[in-house]
Amino acid sequence: MGKIMILNGSPRAPKSNSKQYSELFAKYSSLPCDYFNIGRSNHEELIKKMRNYSDLLIVFPLYADSLPVGLLNFMKSLESNPPSCKPVVSVLINCGFLEYEQNNVAVSMIKYFCKRQGYSIGSILMLGSGEAILTTPLRFIAVNAIKRLSLSICKRDYKESGVTMPLPKWLFKLAATSYWTRYGKRFGISKTEMSVMEIEKEESKT
Amino acid sequence: MKLIMSDKPVHIDISGTENIKHIDLSSMKIANCVGCFGCWTKTPGKCVIRDDATKVYPYIAQSDSVIYVSHIKYGGYDSIMKTMLERAIPIQQAFIRIHNGETHHIQRNVKTKEATIIAYGSTDPEEQDIFRRLISRNAKNMCFKNYEVIFVPESEIEETIHKTLRKWEK
Numbered sequence: 001m002g003k004i005m006i007l008n009g010s011p012r013a014p015k016s017n018s019k020q021y022s023e024l025f026a027k028y029s030s031l032p033c034d035y036f037n038i039g040r041s042n043h044e045e046l047i048k049k050m051r052n053y054s055d056l057l058i059v060f061p062l063y064a065d066s067l068p069v070g071l072l073n074f075m076k077s078l079e080s081n082p083p084s085c086k087p088v089v090s091v092l093i094n095c096g097f098l099e100y101e102q103n104n105v106a107v108s109m110i111k112y113f114c115k116r117q118g119y120s121i122g123s124i125l126m127l128g129s130g131e132a133i134l135t136t137p138l139r140f141i142a143v144n145a146i147k148r149l150s151l152s153i154c155k156r157d158y159k160e161s162g163v164t165m166p167l168p169k170w171l172f173k174l175a176a177t178s179y180w181t182r183y184g185k186r187f188g189i190s191k192t193e194m195s196v197m198e199i200e201k202e203e204s205k206t
Numbered sequence: 207m208k209l210i211m212s213d214k215p216v217h218i219d220i221s222g223t224e225n226i227k228h229i230d231l232s233s234m235k236i237a238n239c240v241g242c243f244g245c246w247t248k249t250p251g252k253c254v255i256r257d258d259a260t261k262v263y264p265y266i267a268q269s270d271s272v273i274y275v276s277h278i279k280y281g282g283y284d285s286i287m288k289t290m291l292e293r294a295i296p297i298q299q300a301f302i303r304i305h306n307g308e309t310h311h312i313q314r315n316v317k318t319k320e321a322t323i324i325a326y327g328s329t330d331p332e333e334q335d336i337f338r339r340l341i342s343r344n345a346k347n348m349c350f351k352n353y354e355v356i357f358v359p360e361s362e363i364e365e366t367i368h369k370t371l372r373k374w375e376k
Binding site (some may be wrong): 008011012016040061063064066067068069070072073075076097098099100102104108109110111113116144161169170172173176177180181184186187189193195196197198199200201 | 238239240241242243246247248249251252253262263264267279280281282283284285288289292293294295296297299300301302303304305307308309312313315316332333336339340343349
């Protein structure tokens with residue numbers, strides 16, 4: 001029987017949306033799952049454990065159009081110190097933009113890594129509007145997509161898919177404004193303050 | 207303002223050119239972004255991690271021409287350049303705009319740029335194609351008005367920078 005290793009590649013792993021997506025995945029998986037955060041100093045430990053799993057699911061957010069650097073560094077560790085037995089690699093990536101297709105380059109990078117390093121690619125799920133979707137009435141869209149992802153990996157019937165909020169862009173823009181305004185309010189920062197155009201000046205000469 | 211940002215030391219002569227800044231990221235102490243959104247929601251426009259990245263992103267914002275020199279890894283920027291680009295998000299707002307038909311973050315006072323990306327360390331066409339697609343995405347999120355991606359062997363980085371500098375002079 002297979003077993004799934006879930007690795008969270010978010011820089012804010014313990015408080016991340018990727019953690020919530022991972023928990024949903026594990027909830028709907030018929031195969032046993034173990035969850036780990038990718039840290040700065042646990043690469044060797046994670047790679048040692050990896051040989052015990054048939055599948056690896058990497059869950060992470062899009063960062064500056066590609067992979068978060070912490071995940072990139074982990075992949076470099078995998079390249080220099082590969083596990084004795086390589087799992088099938090699946091991906092659950094989310095971006096805060098409406099278009100899930102903005103994740104395409106990051107997915108290509110993972111596929112390139114897998115091809116060069118001898119890992120089979122499993123399922124891919126790209127989420128758009130991933131920063132907020134779980135807090136909205138449209139949560140079910142992400143939940144159902146994750147259920148399907150889980151089913152595809154458990155049945156070894158690997159698939160690629162993408163989902164997002166079914167909103168026109170102008171409405172998404174309004175919804176994002178409302179979401180981030182509420183976010184700032186928690187820290188006592190108003191929408192006007194968050195909208196400031198100034199960027200801090202250089203403090204000292206480089 | 208023009209900026210040359212490299213992930214390794216490069217020997218280039220920019221003496222007598224007051225408006226060109228060279229930053230060698232490999233000589234700086236820059237931590238990974240922790241994804242706290244502080245630069246959007248707590249201290250807008252300012253990163254809460256007070257390391258060398260705070261000396262760099264103001265230059266990225268002010269520059270109308272940039273040269274980024276980076277090693278390629280898996281079709282993307284390698285760690286040094288990627289770490290800095292992730293730490294540059296204070297120059298954007300959390301709020302969303304519609305730009306070129308897609309949703310993107312609103313930029314603060316960021317100049318639109320002529321960007322030259324000099325990428326070294328890969329001769330694989332597949333990897334270079336992924337990198338080109340990445341820069342095409344960066345163009346939308348990082349205010350590139352025009353951009354050029356140049357793949358070079360490491361030994362030709364400095365010559366390629368000088369060629370670009372000569373184009374800037376014209």
